[in-house]
Amino acid sequence: MLNFRYTIAAAAVAPVAANSEAVPSAASRGPALSLLIVASLSLLVLGLAALHGTIRRRPATGELEALAWSDSLTGLANRRRLDHDILAHSRHSGPNAVIMVDVDHFKSVNDTFGHPHGDAVLRAIGEMLANQIRYDDVVYRYGGEEFCILLPNTSTDGARVVADRIVKAARSVTLPDGRHITVSVGVAASSKGDVCLAVETADQALYAAKDRGRDQAVTAA
Numbered sequence: 541m542l543n544f545r546y547t548i549a550a551a552a553v554a555p556v557a558a559n560s561e562a563v564p565s566a567a568s569r570g571p572a573l574s575l576l577i578v579a580s581l582s583l584l585v586l587g588l589a590a591l592h593g594t595i596r597r598r599p600a601t602g603e604l605e606a607l608a609w610s611d612s613l614t615g616l617a618n619r620r621r622l623d624h625d626i627l628a629h630s631r632h633s634g635p636n637a638v639i640m641v642d643v644d645h646f647k648s649v650n651d652t653f654g655h656p657h658g659d660a661v662l663r664a665i666g667e668m669l670a671n672q673i674r675y676d677d678v679v680y681r682y683g684g685e686e687f688c689i690l691l692p693n694t695s696t697d698g699a700r701v702v703a704d705r706i707v708k709a710a711r712s713v714t715l716p717d718g719r720h721i722t723v724s725v726g727v728a729a730s731s732k733g734d735v736c737l738a739v740e741t742a743d744q745a746l747y748a749a750k751d752r753g754r755d756q757a758v759t760a761a
Contacts, residue, residue, distance in 0.1 A: 608620070609621040609624075611666075611680075611681040613659055613662060613663065613681070614662055614663050614666035614667075614681050615663075615666065616666050616669075616670070616679050616680060616681045616687070617678055617679065617680040617681070618680065618681060619680065619681070619682060619683060621678075621680060622680040622682070622688060622690075625678065625690060625735075626690075626735045626736050626739065629690065629692060629733065629735045630733050630734060630735050630736065631733070632733055634692070634693050634731075634733070635693060635694060635695055635729055635730070635731050636690065636691070636692055636693070636694070636729065636730055636733065636735050636738060637690075637691040637694040637695065637696060637698065637699035637727065637728070637729040637738070638688065638689065638690060638691070638699070638727070638728050638729070638730075638735065638738040638739050638741075638742040639688070639689040639691065639699055639702060639703050639706070639725060639726070639727055639742060640682070640686065640687070640688055640689075640725065640726040640727075640739070640742040640743045640745070640746040641665075641669065641686065641687040641688075641689070641706060641723050641724075641725050641746070642685060642686045642687075642723060642724050642725075642746055642750070643661065643662070643665055643685040643686075643710075643721060643722075643723055644721070644722045644723060644724055644750070644754040644755060645722075645754075646658065646661070646684075646685040649661055649715065649721075652715075652717075653715065653716060657715075657716070661713060661715075661721060662681075662685060664713045664721075665685075665687070665710065665713060665721065665723070666679065666681065666687065668706075668709050668710060668712070668713065669687055669689065669706060671709070672702060672705050672706050672709060673689060673691070673702065674691075676692055676693075677689060677690065677691045677692070677694075678690050686746075688739065688742075689702075690735065694729065695729060696727065696728070696729040696759060696760075699727045699728075699729060699759075700727050700757065700759050703725045703727045703757035703759075704757055706723065706725055706757070707722075707723060707725055707755065707756060707757050710722060710723040711755075722754055722755035723754075723755070724746055724747075724749040724750045724754045724755070724756065724757075725746060725749055725756070725757035725758070726741075726742040726743060726744065726745030726746030726747070726748065726749060726757070726758055726759075726760065727742055727745055727757060727758070727759040727760065728741035728742035728745055728759070728760040741760045742760060744760065745758045745759060745760040746758070
């Protein structure tokens with residue numbers, strides 16, 4: 541609508557500007573010049589408004605792009621972003637470590653306290669994970685109560701240090717009945733840039749942690 545008004549104003553200015561030079565006397569030229577000035581000012585105002593609208597729309601577009609890469613519940617990166625980043629990291633041959641995290645007995649949390657409290661637990665775990673990593677590391681909500689962390693240029697030993705820290709930090713998240721949350725964690729790394737394989741291997745290590753009693757981290761052999 542604004543662009544339409546801008547076009548109409550511009551069209552109105554053109555004949556006035558053309559005819560104003562053909563008016564013979566200053567007296568008769570006065571109204572024409574006044575109309576030209578008013579139309580020109582209107583054109584300027586509409587043009588500035590159009591520019592302002594364009595500038596204001598840019599952040600909104602950026603916000604939409606950010607939402608496309610984010611998990612709506614936790615605010616972490618989502619699975620779509622993970623798939624994108626796996627391809628990006630796989631183009632480099634440097635070491636990449638992966639940590640997979642799963643909240644233990646999460647179904648019982650939902651069954652006992654309800655889904656709203658279960659959502660609050662997931663948000664708390666997501667915040668806890670984000671506090672345990674470096675600036676270049678990324679936490680993703682992998683699905684349900686499972687999370688993934690990519691650690692570029694990190695060895696298996698370095699990732700294991702982070703994983704042990706995560707296991708300990710998860711216990712600070714408590715339930716209404718006083719019990720604390722625990723997580724099972726799997727760790728893997730790839731020195732050849734095959735991040736997809738590292739994710740699968742770390743996921744297998746995570747289930748090994750569950751088989752061994754949960755509330756612990758297991759490093760892939």
